[in-house]
Amino acid sequence: MPNIKVKFPNAAGQMLAGILDLPAGAPRAYALFAHCFTCSKNLRAVNSISRAMTDAGLAVLRFDFTGLGQSEGEFADSNFSGNVSDLLAAASFLDSDYAPPAVLVGHSLGGTAVLQAAARLPAAVAVATIGAPAQPAHVMALLTSAEDELQRDGIAEVNIGGRPFTIKKQLIDDLERQNLMGTIGALRKALLILHAPLDDIVDIENAGQLFAAAKHPKSFISLDKADHLLSRSEDSMYVGHVLAAWATRYLPAAPVSAADTPEGVVVASNSEDSFRTDIRVGKHLLIADEPADFGGSDLGPSPYGLLSAALAACTTMTLRLYARHKKLDLQQITARVSHRKIHVEACEDCDSDTGNVDELRRRISLVGNLSDEERERLLQIADKCPVHRSLHGEIKIRSALE
Secondary structure: OOEEEEEEEOOOOOEEEEEEEOOOOOOOEEEEEEOOOOOOOOOHHHHHHHHHHHHOOEEEEEEOOOOOOOOOOOHHHOOHHHHHHHHHHHHHHHHHHOOOOOEEEEEOHHHHHHHHHHOOOOOOOEEEEEOOOOOHHHHHHHHHHHHHHHHHHOEEEEEEOOEEEEEEHHHHHHHHOOOHHHHHHOOOOEEEEEEOOOOOOOOOHHHHHHHHHOOOOEEEEEOOOOOOOOOOHHHHHHHHHHHHHHHHHHOOOOOOOOOOOOOOOEEEEOOOOOOOEEEEEOOEEEEEOOOHHHOOOOOOOOHHHHHHHHHHHHHHHHHHHHHHHHOOOEEEEEEEEEEEEEEHHHOOOOOOOOOEEEEEEEEEEEEEOOOHHHHHHHHHHHOOOHHHHHHHOOOOOOOOOO
């Protein structure tokens, strides 16, 4: 996915670092992502979620809170109210340079922060939380080992996620002052709560409290076996796709531009050290990848999988067209296509003498009140599918550099 590195000031004038991830075409809307406590915009799960959302046409701004990642400031001087203020600064940046964020997404304490910020962002129509605590003070459970030192000295060093952080008592005081339940009750925006039953950092009871406090429209999605940080790529990608599908319900219809891609042109783009490839076919976005056994991430079908899919889809469409023309009682068509390479010695009807041959096996299932003659005729018509003919005909591939 293409992206732009951005910087914008927080309320104190310190520069916050962010990345604006962009979809292949014009963004349908802009989303703002808040990462978890002591995390950063570059957390693997954040990147995967953002990628899935850009696949659906959303632009996503993910940034580092004050004192974290590449943002300026001292983490020890930050607090929950400061995180909310940073979110408002990020929203202001989007509003002035692009468009106000319509979707707000927050992970863990970042989810709690977007709930507080949402009330002050009138353009936001959809808010989503991932593993968010129902009270900001939940973070205090992570700081119990330093509680005495904080009370005595006003400052302490704590270990969170295997990394040392310096915090001050003002963080605790600020957390205790928050009243999130009242804010949620008056939110009046679409809310999606995602939480894992096995989350051992933020218990799922927090999701129940958030859901009970919110007014409709509200939704809940269980993340089954996911952990708090969504460390498995399949979990974070799932969250991203669910978020995108849910959010688009509350967004204006996506504009369709015939100029995005010339008629008949398919664009495939690979910009990372992986097999994952983004494909644009007109207004439609697809993903191709390789299975894990071949070094891929299995985020989409392989190129041969897409080839098999093209033949299967063309087969069902051709048979539907013929059945409609002949007024046949054909209720359902299923075409199953598999691909493999075989040696010519195992192929009795191949023209080649040496090497391997690509073999596509197609199995067609027809449901309906059809005679044996009609079924046999439909099998013959399947061979007249345009993709079938192209694969059997002479194909020229002409390549050039742009």
